[in-house]
Amino acid sequence: MLEIKGLAASIAGKPILRGIDLVVPSGEVHAIMGPNGSGKSTLSYVLAGREDYEVTAGTATFEGADLLAMAPEERAAAGVFLAFQAPIELPGVGNANFLRTALNAVRRARGESELDAVQFLKLARAEAKRLAMPEDMLKRNVNVGFSGGEKKRNEVLQMALLRPRLAILDETDSGLDIDALKIVADGVNALRRPEFSALVITHHQRLLDHLVPDRVHVLAGGRIVCSGGPELAHELEARGYAAITAEAA
Amino acid sequence: MAAVTETLETVQGLAQSGYKFGFETAIEMDLAPKGLNEDTIRLISARKGEPEWLLDWRLAAFAAWRKMEEPHWARVWHAPIDYQDIHYYAAPKAKPGPKSLDEVDPELLAMYEKLGIPLKERAILAGVEGGASNVAVDAVFDSVSVATTFRATLAKAGVIFCPISEAVREHPDLVRKYLGTVVPVADNFFAALNSAVFTDGSFVYIPPGVRCPMELSTYFRINARNTGQFERTLIIADAGSHVSYLEGCTAPQRDENQLHAAVVELVAFDDAQIKYSTVQNWYPGDANGRGGIYNFVTKRGACRGARSKISWTQVETGSAITWKYPSCVLEGDESVGEFYSVAVTNNRQQADTGTKMIHLGRNTRSTIVSKGISAGRSDNTYRGLVRIGSRAAGARNHTQCDSLLIGEHCGAHTVPYIESRNPHAKVEHEATTSKIAEDQLFYCRSRGLTEEDAVGLIVNGFCKDVLKELPMEFAVEAQKLLAVSLEGSVG
Ligand SMILES: Nc1ncnc2c1ncn2[C@@H]1O[C@H](COP(=O)(O)OP(=O)(O)OP(=O)(O)O)[C@@H](O)[C@H]1O
Numbered sequence A: 001m002l003e004i005k006g007l008a009a010s011i012a013g014k015p016i017l018r019g020i021d022l023v024v025p026s027g028e029v030h031a032i033m034g035p036n037g038s039g040k041s042t043l044s045y046v047l048a049g050r051e052d053y054e055v056t057a058g059t060a061t062f063e064g065a066d067l068l069a070m071a072p073e074e075r076a077a078a079g080v081f082l083a084f085q086a087p088i089e090l091p092g093v094g095n096a097n098f099l100r101t102a103l104n105a106v107r108r109a110r111g112e113s114e115l116d117a118v119q120f121l122k123l124a125r126a127e128a129k130r131l132a133m134p135e136d137m138l139k140r141n142v143n144v145g146f147s148g149g150e151k152k153r154n155e156v157l158q159m160a161l162l163r164p165r166l167a168i169l170d171e172t173d174s175g176l177d178i179d180a181l182k183i184v185a186d187g188v189n190a191l192r193r194p195e196f197s198a199l200v201i202t203h204h205q206r207l208l209d210h211l212v213p214d215r216v217h218v219l220a221g222g223r224i225v226c227s228g229g230p231e232l233a234h235e236l237e238a239r240g241y242a243a244i245t246a247e248a249a
Numbered sequence B: 001m002a003a004v005t006e007t008l009e010t011v012q013g014l015a016q017s018g019y020k021f022g023f024e025t026a027i028e029m030d031l032a033p034k035g036l037n038e039d040t041i042r043l044i045s046a047r048k049g050e051p052e053w054l055l056d057w058r059l060a061a062f063a064a065w066r067k068m069e070e071p072h073w074a075r076v077w078h079a080p081i082d083y084q085d086i087h088y089y090a091a092p093k094a095k096p097g098p099k100s101l102d103e104v105d106p107e108l109l110a111m112y113e114k115l116g117i118p119l120k121e122r123a124i125l126a127g128v129e130g131g132a133s134n135v136a137v138d139a140v141f142d143s144v145s146v147a148t149t150f151r152a153t154l155a156k157a158g159v160i161f162c163p164i165s166e167a168v169r170e171h172p173d174l175v176r177k178y179l180g181t182v183v184p185v186a187d188n189f190f191a192a193l194n195s196a197v198f199t200d201g202s203f204v205y206i207p208p209g210v211r212c213p214m215e216l217s218t219y220f221r222i223n224a225r226n227t228g229q230f231e232r233t234l235i236i237a238d239a240g241s242h243v244s245y246l247e248g249c250t251a252p253q254r255d256e257n258q259l260h261a262a263v264v265e266l267v268a269f270d271d272a273q274i275k276y277s278t279v280q281n282w283y284p285g286d287a288n289g290r291g292g293i294y295n296f297v298t299k300r301g302a303c304r305g306a307r308s309k310i311s312w313t314q315v316e317t318g319s320a321i322t323w324k325y326p327s328c329v330l331e332g333d334e335s336v337g338e339f340y341s342v343a344v345t346n347n348r349q350q351a352d353t354g355t356k357m358i359h360l361g362r363n364t365r366s367t368i369v370s371k372g373i374s375a376g377r378s379d380n381t382y383r384g385l386v387r388i389g390s391r392a393a394g395a396r397n398h399t400q401c402d403s404l405l406i407g408e409h410c411g412a413h414t415v416p417y418i419e420s421r422n423p424h425a426k427v428e429h430e431a432t433t434s435k436i437a438e439d440q441l442f443y444c445r446s447r448g449l450t451e452e453d454a455v456g457l458i459v460n461g462f463c464k465d466v467l468k469e470l471p472m473e474f475a476v477e478a479q480k481l482l483a484v485s486l487e488g489s490v491g
């Protein structure tokens, strides 16, 4: 499980997170909603270990281990996965090669045997098919020339292959068509089990219809200003952040 | 041709030269003092038992060299070289080497380990005294039969592959006919110097219609000791023949000689093909650029025959300074020249490298793919000439020139020269510059890759079009080498 206490972080000397307290028990899916610029992506980067963010206070532990002390690749090996809001392009790097290198790095770190090219392709093709991704996306360069929705699906493909224990999805639903949204939600639902948890950042109630969260948190001004059950998302959709955050303040 | 065989072959060669030095060292030390004059050249020629014509050829080169000036047009900087302060003939162990691996730069050893070089070889590469003879003696036992098979296969095909000094004795007509015909003695300062004082190198002759049955290789992991500073290579592919030649090695090589000035000449006749691949990883010096090798090389191929083809592929990661322009002179109609290059510079390294494609025949074609990677405080320049002669109707060139920057303090420069004297020729030049971005590395790391793996992946992606031209086993090692060379260059 993920346990965040009093987490504060800044970028370029500018404080963004101002004391986050959040617990995501194993087996649960939590949603984070909040206005643009409130720090949602920042939180996801800090949890994944991006180095240009400076943690100024607080702790974050994952399954008892000090997450903040780990390198990004160690977090990945431990089972943390971040689906980027804006996935990065890697020109010249074939998607299949990238996925296999990543999967084998993680498998090695977890003490599992590496997959050879044939085993890997079989697995990747099956997952790509489940996500209704055209097969040529495995051959193309990572995210280069992918449409917005294809990039998001590629993130979900990576998640499916890496089988994380904590998935952080940063607006993975943005830019997806209606069918893709359902496929992505199914992708996360397929991973649901007692030792899996997810932190789902979204602006849209619609994803949460498919991916019913255990808790919903509202992040505003670098703090979690209120939390509730799935119904909170409906309320936000109906009344907007301003009203809810004003009430909570 | 398996890498193992080639390594063993080399080990054996080394054992032999070790014995040879055993006889000759004392005399040589007396006879090869520092400095360059006619006597030095007469001495070299005499020690090698060379015929009169070769001595005259060397002396002519020396006379030309004396009138020439060291070139300074390349974008590299170095302290003045004192040409009278160099031993020009086999001065073994001019400086005492380290006594054991404990005395060797730990960073160098760490790199050997990462490249997966066996312990025994590490000692030799690092120049540990006595390291060579130990390994050589061990290896001779299990390598004799392999090496013999190797020679027998070549002989059966009629291929000549031997040291050039041996070729001068055994095949004097061939050597005399072609030596200096592609790179004339007075071609440039360093080529003239090489012609005057070269000590050894390789000679290859492929008879008409023969496809060389194996990759020819100086893939001498263990040649740190006996390559020499002034290497001379001559490869002749007769009509309709094919040969693939591999030079160099992925392991970083140290050498007590700072200046290296090699000359490589290739000749291809009608329908012949020569593929020349190099991995160059000479010691680049420490992080401040102290102690590295200066590599001033002249490599040129002549496509003399119609439809002949010469292809240069190089991966250059080493040396403090690299000055190198493997070129093709496309004389035969429809002949083809190719240049595929990856040049990596890190820390204080400087590379000024590229190619010349001289189109003389009709419908000649050339392709240039250059990938420059700069990191640290290094400088990396691509300098390329495409010249279309007046007779070269229908000639075509395509140049793709890409630079990748890692960090904030390095430089990448592209200097294309295009000269066309024929209106019916087509020359295309494309260039790009990109950077490895912090967010690309973070993205990879968040998927479980180490930073080193991430840089390796991105760099190998960048170099893919060149690496695929390398023979398979070389390509795999070259990939590893690229990642290791750039280690620690980020962040
Ligand atoms: N490199 C940077 N330098 C300065 N400010 C930055 C930098 N990166 C992010 N910020 C600021 O940090 C704040 C939080 O950004 P963040 O991306 O976490 O917001 P968000 O909640 O994910 O927003 P959205 O809903 O639009 O995705 C924003 O005001 C943003 O401008």
Ligand SMILES: [Mg+2]
Pocket: A040, A041, A042, A085, A170, A171
């Ligand atoms: Mg965001």
